[in-house]
Amino acid sequence: MSVPQRVSELASAAPEHPAMILVGGATLGYGRLHQLIEQVADALVELGVERTDTVGIALRDGAEMALSFLGTSAVAAAAPFNPSYRRPELEFEIDDLGLSAMIVGTGRAELPAALEAARARGIPLIRVVSTGGGDGFGIDVDGEPVRRGVSSHRSGHDDVALVLHTSGTTARPKIVPLRHSNISASAEAIAGTLELGPADRGCNVMPLFHIHGLVAGLCSSLVAGATVMCSTGFSAPDMLGWLRDHRVSWYTAVPTMHQALLERAAAHPAELEGVGLRFIRSSSASLAPSVMAELESTFGCPVIEAYGMTEAAHQMASNPLPPGVRKPGSVGPAAGPKVAIMDDDGDLVPTGMAGEVVIAGPNVMSGYRDNPEANAEAFNDGWFRTGDQGRLDGDGYLFLTGRLKEIINRGGENVSPREVDEVLLEHPGVAQAVTFAVPDRRLGEQVAAAVVAAPAIGASMTEREVREFVAARLAPYKVPRRVVFVDAIPKGPSGKLQRIGLADTLGLADLDAHEAPAAFVEPTTAAELLMAELWCEALGLESVSAADHFLDVGGDSLTATRLLTRVRDEIDIEVSMLAFFDAPTIAEQARLVEDLLLAEEDAG
Numbered sequence: 001m002s003v004p005q006r007v008s009e010l011a012s013a014a015p016e017h018p019a020m021i022l023v024g025g026a027t028l029g030y031g032r033l034h035q036l037i038e039q040v041a042d043a044l045v046e047l048g049v050e051r052t053d054t055v056g057i058a059l060r061d062g063a064e065m066a067l068s069f070l071g072t073s074a075v076a077a078a079a080p081f082n083p084s085y086r087r088p089e090l091e092f093e094i095d096d097l098g099l100s101a102m103i104v105g106t107g108r109a110e111l112p113a114a115l116e117a118a119r120a121r122g123i124p125l126i127r128v129v130s131t132g133g134g135d136g137f138g139i140d141v142d143g144e145p146v147r148r149g150v151s152s153h154r155s156g157h158d159d160v161a162l163v164l165h166t167s168g169t170t171a172r173p174k175i176v177p178l179r180h181s182n183i184s185a186s187a188e189a190i191a192g193t194l195e196l197g198p199a200d201r202g203c204n205v206m207p208l209f210h211i212h213g214l215v216a217g218l219c220s221s222l223v224a225g226a227t228v229m230c231s232t233g234f235s236a237p238d239m240l241g242w243l244r245d246h247r248v249s250w251y252t253a254v255p256t257m258h259q260a261l262l263e264r265a266a267a268h269p270a271e272l273e274g275v276g277l278r279f280i281r282s283s284s285a286s287l288a289p290s291v292m293a294e295l296e297s298t299f300g301c302p303v304i305e306a307y308g309m310t311e312a313a314h315q316m317a318s319n320p321l322p323p324g325v326r327k328p329g330s331v332g333p334a335a336g337p338k339v340a341i342m343d344d345d346g347d348l349v350p351t352g353m354a355g356e357v358v359i360a361g362p363n364v365m366s367g368y369r370d371n372p373e374a375n376a377e378a379f380n381d382g383w384f385r386t387g388d389q390g391r392l393d394g395d396g397y398l399f400l401t402g403r404l405k406e407i408i409n410r411g412g413e414n415v416s417p418r419e420v421d422e423v424l425l426e427h428p429g430v431a432q433a434v435t436f437a438v439p440d441r442r443l444g445e446q447v448a449a450a451v452v453a454a455p456a457i458g459a460s461m462t463e464r465e466v467r468e469f470v471a472a473r474l475a476p477y478k479v480p481r482r483v484v485f486v487d488a489i490p491k492g493p494s495g496k497l498q499r500i501g502l503a504d505t506l507g508l509a510d511l512d513a514h515e516a517p518a519a520f521v522e523p524t525t526a527a528e529l530l531m532a533e534l535w536c537e538a539l540g541l542e543s544v545s546a547a548d549h550f551l552d553v554g555g556d557s558l559t560a561t562r563l564l565t566r567v568r569d570e571i572d573i574e575v576s577m578l579a580f581f582d583a584p585t586i587a588e589q590a591r592l593v594e595d596l597l598l599a600e601e602d603a604g
């Protein structure tokens with residue numbers, strides 16, 4: 001049974017039971033949620049969308065995004081996009097996925113880069129906009145026809161519901177098609193692991209273009225007949241209020257978010273009053289045992305660490321709830337698919353021996369789309385090779401001991417080093433470039449790059465210039481925090497480039513220790529003070545310098561989106577994501593805000 005079908009079943013059995021809580025407090029019962037999903041699905045069918053089509057979704061997190069995903073998946077394959085993507089990234093997604101249409105927002109919900117990319121590729125646009133307020137929430141769906149003469153249909157259990165790109169070490173990411181059967185199996189496994197039931201209320205703060213948010217944050221609650229609060233994105237200052245006001249019993253997030261929430265709780269302990277979580281779940285990046293202990297002490301509930309990946313429709317292993325044993329440093333026993341360890345020869349190894357983590361089960365994709373070479377490498381005798389290294393102890397608990405792949409995991413966001421390399425090489429002053437991971441206290445891993453400057457033309461090139469060049473072409477989380485200029489790219493004994501270990505080779509193993517802190521510049525003007533206040537709120541910081549760079553103080557695409565929403569709410573001006581990252585300091589953004597306000601006055 002697909003997730004939309006499960007919602008339909010619950011709409012008949014318990015139509016008034018809360019299914020989704022929206023920011024602002026509106027509540028949709030299962031009956032109303034089913035109606036809205038059907039409204040989206042029917043509109044797509046009327047516009048000519050077929051079951052074999054792939055429909056892009058370019059919306060910010062929130063109710064419209066959740067409903068668009070659920071409604072689209074009921075009749076076609078949904079392809080949600082990161083709202084921070086630049087136009088070149090979106091054009092690649094459109095071409096590689098072979099989109100038939102793209103769902104977009106209107107007004108302030110518009111993503112200009114998505115509109116430009118779709119129009120450039122001649123992709124029909126379907127607009128979804130919310131209507132009404134409070135419990136009268138509704139949506140309108142309208143758009144350009146995809147084709148004519150399509151009869152009404154609904155996707156089946158074995159049809160593709162979701163397609164996502166997974167980062168790769170080559171220039172071209174792989175396409176992961178997930179069927180309804182994969183998503184349902186994973187969502188049901190998560191609900192079973194967490195013992196979710198109708199009395200539970202989850203708060204989803206994970207982005208809905210990410211498998212973690214879609215399956216663990218959204219679908220697991222719906223298959224359990226529970227309630228999910230559909231947030232507009234993670235915000236540490238808002239989240240404690242959400243947990244308290246909506247009587248939330250659990251949430252799932254990446255370690256970066258947990259740390260930001262802990263910092264907020266420590267600075268504002270009174271906001272913890274009334275928060276009554278049953279448990280906290282963590283996934284998508286390794287959680288430090290010290291952070292787990294602090295979360296449990298602060299919130300008075302167990303923390304459940306899980307292990308997931310896109311190709312498995314998220315969950316593969318998870319620590320159990322009490323009274324089950326939770327082992328810090330372990331991602332728990334298998335919790336969905338079967339989990340084993342395989343050696344280089346393709347043989348399964350005994351308990352305790354390290355090797356590659358392999359999985360098999362109903363939540364695992366059947367293969368990458370249109371990529372027989374990748375499938376031949378990824379599957380061995382029915383087992384999917386995760387690319388991660390680990391071992392199983394005598395109790396069947398999985399301990400991850402390293403990564404065989406070179407993907408950079410920046411706070412749960414995967415970055416393909418090769419993709420960043422290619423952008424760096426577009427700079428006329430860059431002769432050679434290699435991107436690699438460096439340790440980061442807050443995010444786990446951060447992006448860095450070593451660059452060989454081109455003769456003459458690259459002689460005056462600066463680190464800031466290179467970073468801003470990348471920021472204009474890639475999403476913020478892919479921009480290198482450090483760019484090191486070298487005479488030659490270090491290579492291994494065989495002459496091949498080795499990304500792994502490059503941080504040590506270049507003396508960047510402890511990134512924070514190699515950066516002398518800049519002098520603190522006190523924000524002084526009204527615009528600087530406003531931006532400083534909003535930065536502190538979005539990033540969970542006590543103070544910021546007017547000279548601080550947003551990416552250097554822990555900023556990423558999630559916090560940038562939230563911050564720009566707050567700017568719009570506070571002073572009623574719209575700052576684009578590109579303008580924001582073109583002016584990455586408090587001082588520069590203050591001048592940008594002042595210029596925009598002045599332009600509005602002149603226009604008025």
